[in-house]
Amino acid sequence: MSAEAKPNYTLGSVKNALRLLQSFTLDTPEKKVTELAASLGLGKSTVSRLLSTLESEGFVMKDPESKRYKLGLSVLQLNTIVTSTLEINRESQPVLEKLTEETGETSHIAISGDFSVVYINRTECPRPVELLSHIGRQNPMHCTSSGKVLLAYGGDGLLERYVRSGLTCYTQKTVTDANKLRNVLKTIRENGFDVSHGEFIEGITSVSAPIRNYLGEVKYAVSVVGPTKRMKASQEKIIFKVKQAARGISEKLGYWRRP
Structure with a gap:
């Protein structure tokens, strides 16, 4: 059967429910029905029915005072399963x-998402600062060290699609x-690492290396x-440690043991 003739088994209601869940973020963790309807382009009655179904299964919760909805514990349970496996x-x-122990700074593992870098593991340092890099956070690729590393090794196809989507300042x-x-x-491909000084957030530096x-x-x-200020004082040491960590994790994934 050709791609054009392949039947579409997508369920609109399920897709809208998933879009609804994805609309919650750390910046906007709680939303009213009217806000959800406007952002999703759906009618308030449709959104209300979706929320009622999701609430019955524990995927959203409603604050009785503010009348706002937020994600429920069922989402947390699924997240725990995903991250643990x-x-x-x-x-x-x-x-x-x-x-983190050797550098004194917060460390992360990231993967590429839909034109974004997604953090999937994190170890916080004893002297944390406000960073937009929590687990599950999606950040732009062209101005974060992890994102640029993933772009560098992602092939020309990914890069050109990303560039066409726009390079936001x-x-x-x-x-x-x-x-x-x-x-x-x-x-980055020549050196095997990247350093980003304040390209995404003023005053924040990141160093990243590829994992194979x-x-x-x-x-x-x-x-x-x-x-x-802290990172620049020991930048060379941090670069060395990050590259060393990348090699170590690559080995654990079987890279150096290939026949």
């Missing part, structure tokens, strides 16, 4: 803990020129993130 999280956890240091970004990614799976493919990135 990810091989990369099991293998990277001791390495991340050691990396977040700070004065954000790279918004496509040719300049291509040169940055070329340097047993096939040699770069599917993940490991990074250390912290205040620029």
Whole structure:
């Protein structure tokens, strides 16, 4: 059967329910029916029915006073199952803990999402600062070290699609020129790491290196993130430790043991 003739088994109601769940973020963790209807382009009655169904299964909860909805405990249970069964999280956890201990900064594991970098594991340092890098957070790729590493090894197809989607400016240091970004990614492939100084958030620096799976493919990135003042003082040491951590996790995933 051709791709054009393949039947569409997508259920609109299920898709809308999933879109509804995905509309909650850390910035907007609670929403009213009217807000959800407007953001999803659905009628209030449709949204109310979806919320009633999701609430009955524990996927959303309603605050009786504010009348706002937020994600329920069923979402947390699914998240726990996903994170606990990810091989990369099991293998990277001791390495991340050691990396944070040796650098004194917060460390992460990230993967690429739909034109974004997604953090799937994190070990926080004893002196944490406000960072937009919690587990599940999606950040832009072109101005974060993990994102640039994943772009650098993701192939020309991913890069060109990403560039066409637009290079949003977040700070004065954000790279918004496509040719300049291509040169940055070329340097990452040559050096095997990236350093980002205040490209996404002013005063925050991150260092990242690629993690390879047993096939040699770069599917993940490991990074250390912290205040620029602290990071710059020991940048060379941090670069060395991040690259060392990337090699260690790659080995755990079977990269160096390939026949």
